[in-house]
Amino acid sequence: MSSKINRRDWLRYNSLAAIGLGISFKSMGNEEGIPRSFGAPEGLINLGSNENPYGISPKAKEAILGMLSEAHRYQFNVPSLQSFSAEIAKYCNVKSDQVLITAGSGDSLNLLARHFNKGNLVTATPIFATLPNTAKKVGTKVIEIPLTPEKTHDLPAMLRAITSDTQMVYLCNPANPSSTIIPTNVLKNFCVEASKKAVVVIDEAYIDFLEAPDSESMISLIDKNPNIIVVRTFSKIHAMAGLRVGFVVGHSTLIDGLDKNYFSSTQMTVSNLTMAAALASLKDEAHRASCKQKNEAARNYTFSALKGMNINCIPSHTNFLFFPLGKYPGDFAQDMFKKNTIVRSNNYPDGKWARVSVGTMDEMKKFIELMKLDWKG
Ligand SMILES: Cc1ncc(COP(=O)(O)O)c(C=O)c1O
Structure with missing residues (x-):
């Protein structure tokens, strides 16, 4: 799609794509449901x-440029990429046969x-939907355990839902x-318990x-426990x-089984340029620290500004915020979209909720300005 496409055409194009896929724009958390043609024409705030x-590390950019001269080669013929899995494994403190790149x-x-x-899959709801959706497509029964009122995984209920038919448990x-x-020790105990059965x-x-x-990370558990996957x-x-x-990190037997079910050489699925960028990015701790710090500042600003409007976000540990829409009439995401801002909103059994990614501080200030203009919650 041309970067010069105007907003009206872009909206038309994307709603056609959405209709073609039989999906609704507001399907929050359902990454499967996002029209793949989404772009961000100038002026659109994509949250x-x-x-x-903040974009990729400058070192990753340099690495991509350096790798262009090897773009005609398969990965296995580029000496600097032969150790890709091993480098990822080293970063995770595991062996290379415990990692599968995707x-x-x-x-x-x-x-x-x-x-x-x-059998069945036990998971939470709402949760990132790719794995549960694919499970449903291949005929696996999906048992969805609602989050607690505080919007955390209900681990005791998830444990209770596991039966002899449960093959997999998925949580984020x-x-x-x-x-x-989930507090580390609580999650560890859950993983150990649940992995006795699935x-x-x-x-x-x-x-x-x-x-x-x-x-x-729960990666520390995988060595001794072939049923735990990160x-x-x-x-x-x-x-x-x-x-x-x-990538997937798991016990070597499990990784071997998955690998056989994947395109034979896992390194063939990821481009040389991407692999070079990933290796460089792993070494750029300063860039990661800077992104994290800027995310936290913009997140805190947005959280407080929304609180000032009596909107109580769930305290966020991520680069997005989740908040109840109260009595908001209509479709919040559609309304924001009309104002050039992409956010997600959805109806759940306990009401309407929005998920808003944390953009740059400037973007979040614009978002808050829009919210203040005509918030109807
Ligand atoms: C929880 C979670 N898992 C996985 C993904 C998939 O990310 P990707 O396929 O870009 O690695 C996402 C993307 O938003 C996510 O939120």
């Missing part, structure tokens, strides 16, 4: 996909849903769309936004959503 607005973590989640396709920490976390997948897409001790992505703190790389 809909939890992207990192084209974004959505690809990992789809693979897991297709691989563990018997931090959670999407609710932005909450495979437990912990999606840690937003873990890099956390501070210790909450930032401890999924990670470069799309969030690394700002590489468009470059597509994510």
Whole structure:
């Protein structure tokens, strides 16, 4: 799509795409449901996909430019990329046969849903929908346990829901769309208990936004426990959503099984340029720290400004905010869209809720200005 496309054409194009896919624009948390042609024409504030607005690391940019001269080669013929999995494994403190690289973590989640396709899946609702949606498509029964009133995973209820038919349990920490976390020890205990009966997948897409001790990954459990799997992505703190790389960390036997079910050489699914960028990005701690700090400042500003309007966001540990829309009449996301701003909103059994990604401070100031103009909650 041309970058010069005007807003009217863009809206028409995207609503046609949405109709074509039989989906509704407001399907929050359902990344499967987002028209893939979404772009961001000038002036549009995109607070809909939890992207990192600060862009990729300058070192990653340099690495991409450097790798252009090898773009005609397959990955396995580029010496500097042969150790890609090993480098990711080193970063995670595991062995290379405990890592499977995929084209974004959505690809990992789809693979897991297709691989563990018997019996039922126990998960939360609402939750990032890629894995549950794919599970439903392949015929797996999905048991969805509502979040608690505080919008955290209801772990005791999830444990109770596991039966001898349960093949997989899926949760997100931090959670999407609710932005909450599970305390490390509570999550560890849950993983150990649940994994006695089923495979437990912990999606840690937003873990890099956390501070210790909450930032401890469940990767430490996988060595001893072949039923625990962690999924990670470069799309969030690394700002590489468009470059597509994510990975699964698990016991070597499990990774081997998944690998056989995936395109034979996992390194073939991710481009040379992306791999070079990922390796460089891992080494740029300063860029990650700066993104995290700017995200926190913009998040705190937005949280307080909304609070000043009597909108009580769930305390967020991520790069997005989740808040109840109260008595808001109509469709909040559609209304904001008319004002050039993409956010998500949805109806749940306990009312209407919005999910708003944390953009730059300037973007959040504009968002708050719009909110103040005619908030109807
Ligand atoms: C919880 C969670 N997991 C996974 C993903 C998928 O990200 P990607 O496919 O870009 O790695 C997202 C994207 O928003 C997410 O929110």
